[in-house]
Amino acid sequence: MEGPAPHAPDRRVIFTRAGILRGARDTLPLWLGMLPFGLVVGIIADAKGLTFLETVLMSAIVYAGAAQLLALELWTDPAPIGAAALAALVVNIRMAPMGAALAGWLDRLRGWRLWGTLATMVDHSFAMAVREQRAGGRDAGYLLGVGLGLWVAWLLCTAIGHLAGSAVRVPPGHPLYFASVAAFLSIMVGLWRGPRVDLGPWVVAGLLAVAAHRAGLPAPVPLLGGTLAGAALGAWIELRDQARRPPPAAGSAASAPQGPAPGDRG
């Protein structure tokens, strides 16, 4: 590691092929970790009647694992266009603050470099780009490289999952279907910020979803009702705590928006 010049005269953001390749290479250790989640999405897609082409197309252009899994859980025949879009919105709205948090790089990009890089942004590429930025990195190609590397892995994993699912018929009620609950539970462990912040909202979200489910409300309603109520309670608790506790130092509340628990997701 050569140390950067302390008075680097040029702090301009660059976008190079080398940066893209380095980002893509940095994803290789993550490929194996993505495999089970990708397999689950592929297998569920097959179980819900999606063809191989439809499954791979969804992975290629939606490219958002948790949203795909949730939409597939709500899947019906004919395809539930509104419910799928709603599922994607609720799961992926978390990505809205990520681009703003990376403005230091993105503001310097134009055209396909900007809008194409944004298209590949996922939790992991966000987390790795933040780390790279904090370490003084100024090659914005890195963000695109990580996004593309994970995209290839995602396509492969879901494709393999679909092939496996159609080769071996998995009967309903099989333990394998617990994998989608397991995936969301382990994501929740990564999101957990402590009982004060999360316990109330999560319990309310869960209980309301169960109640709406028992009341026989149709598919996305229990999920959405529980989610919105839980999130609103969380926001209320957070703002109430902020109002009670005066900020320790000026400006500390105005930190950049954070993505959910950087570092733990596929």
Place this chain on the structure above:
Amino acid sequence: MELRLDVLLAILAMTVVTYACRAGGYAVLRAVRPPPFVDAMLRHLPGALFAAYVAPPLVAGSWPAWIGALAVVGVQLGTRNLGVAICAGVAAVWGAQALAG
């Protein structure tokens, strides 16, 4: 190799919405800061969503599902690895169901 119109439309709808979150979020939040309540709610949305998703099957589920849930949380805490945690959860449910006969 079939691509049905209704499925294609659902996938395209998901794609548009997802891209709007990725790119539209950057374009909008760079220009305007949302009110604090909305900002805080956005941050709480994912956790609440997943809680609302897992609660009904767990509440309705039998004890093997709970064993599986404990295994997932324990392994995720220990390894911080999503893939390993999913496998552990499925294996635990499998084992518990086998025990239950």
